Amino acid sequence: MLRVAVVGSGPSGVYTAQALVTQTLLPDVRVHVLDRLPCPYGLVRYGVAPDHEKIKSLQQSLRAVLEHERVTFVGNVAVGGDGVPPERLGELYDAVVYCVGAATDRPLGIPGEDLPGSHSATEFVSWYSAHPDAAADLFALRARSAVVIGVGNVAVDVARILARGADELRPTDVPQPALGVLAGSRVREVHMAGRRGPSQARFTTKELRELGSLPGARMVVDPAELALDPAYGDAGPGAPPLPALVRRNLDVLRAWASAPPRAGDSRPRTIGLRFFLRPVELLERDGRVAGVRFARTAPDGNGGVRDTGTYEEIAAGLVLRAVGYRGMPMPGLPFDAVHGTVPHRAGRVLRDGVPSPGEYVAGWIKRGPTGVIGSNRSCAKETVASLIEDAPLLAGRPSSPDPLAVLRSWGLRPVEWDGWLSIERAEATLGRSLGRGPVKIPDWPGLMGAAHGDSPA
Known part of the structure; x- marks a missing residue:
């Protein structure tokens, strides 16, 4: 019997567990899926927007894996940092697969980025997704104008949440404190800005169209900015076809861009999509962010952009940066600071260029923050194939017959599947008390209390 720890219960971790228990070469593999949080599902629970119910329903397929007879969910166990060091975890299991994702945003690296009112998109997403590490009072939404820097799906998500009315979000699992703030939001203008043109934006068409379907917001697009993109006009005979x-x-x-203004349009908010704007500075007034100074760019003829020497300022009391994610180093594991990943070969962790026995990676910490949720399946299968190939070497490594007992002896309080089900019941009870569906518990004391059977306040 091979005992494997998978660190991280998001899609990459759960798909790794699934690949381990469905392969047939070693039919008696036992998997513990560890997570720092007492709740499973990772970014599906704490990253997918609450109004994207179809994507959030992926939790049901992840749930089926975590309920497999040879898979055990082990929440409230941190690895690395102040948690269990990787070397000690390696003493409990025959192999450890790290699926810890990319936990932080890429910085802009411009003056004013740290001003109050300037936040990463991850902070905003964590706030409205009830992540227990997010401060409940982090956002007040008193500004009339907000700028979202970035033109990917995360940028679209945060712009959409800013522009939605609270009544539209009430049927979702948005935590009650965030719903109250959104109900009192003064934001009336949301500007999304990207440094390149529309043909190079990273959002998907489905996400883009959703912006135009919001009942309380109208879209504003400048046709002159679109026309700057060489791909925007008629490509002409003989030109290569554009990707679909x-x-x-x-x-x-x-x-x-071509839609005429609607007579008597009373929608309270606007969403402006801006292109060829590179942020160079966040402006300050009275100690807070007051806007963004952009350099105007133009296509350089080689697929990139160049500065034109002109600038534009957009006033805003809230700035959200959504320019990509980045992996963080875990003490005890090697780390490639340039790419934000753990060095590996087909999922095998490399130490000084040599595979480290019993250590593996999958997901974004392996390949970088690329692809969609489904991309993690093939990534996990590659890593598990390497692990199974290494099984004869792994079987001779020291491991514990009862890793959970050892974790408890170290003073940890693991939350197993029954504890998670207790949290689910508590969130359903909380929602009923508020006249809503299930509502997420947004804080550590509430989650841990619910995991041990306490009623949520």
Whole structure:
């Protein structure tokens, strides 16, 4: 019997567990899926927007894996940092697969980035997703204008949440404190800005169209900015066809840019999509962010952009940075600071260029923050194939017959599957008390109390 720890219960971790228990070469593999939080599902629970119910329903397929007879969920166990060191975890299991994702945002690296009112998109997503590490009072939404820097799906998500009315979010699992803030939001203008053109934006067409379907917001797109993109106009005879995604996105933007104003339009908010704007400075007034200074860019003829020497300022009391994620080093594991990943070969962790017995990676910490949720399946299968190939070497490594007992002896309080089910019941009870569906518990004391059977306040 091979005992394997998978660190991280998001899609990459759960798909790794699934690949381990469904392979047939070693039919008696036992998997413990460890997570720092007492709740499973990772970014599906704490990263997917609450109004994306279809994507959030992926939790049901992840749940089926975590309920497998040879899989055990072990929440409230941190690894690395102040938690269990990787070397000690390696003493309890025959192999450890790290699926810890990319936990932080890429910085802009410009003056004013740390001003009050300037936040990473991750902070905003964690706040409205009830992540227990997020401060409940981090956002007040008193500014009239907000700028979202970035033109990917995360940027679209945060812009959409800012522009939605609270009544539209009430049926979701948004935590009650965040729902109250959103109900009192003074934000009326949301500006999304990217440094390149629309043909190079990273959002998907489905996400883009959702912005145009919000009942309380109208889209504003400048046709002159679209026209700067060489791909926007008629490509002409003999030109290579545009990728389908780019063509669909441009069709949506073209329709918005050419739509005449609606007579008597009373929608309270606007969402402006801006292109060819590179942020160079966050502006300050009275100790807080007051806007963003952008350099105007233009296509350079080689697929990139160049500065034009002109600038534009957009006033804003809230700035959200959504320019990509980045992996963080875990003490005890090697780390490639350039790429934000753990060095590996087909999922085998490399120490000084040599595979480290019993240590593996999968997901974003392995390949970087690329792909969609489904991309983690093939990534996990590659890593598990390496692990199974190494099984004869792993079987001779020292491990514990009862890793959970050892973790408890170290003073940890693991939350197993029954504890998670107790949290689910508590969130359903909380929602009923508020006249809503299940509502997430947004803090550590509430989650841990619910895991041990206490009623939520």
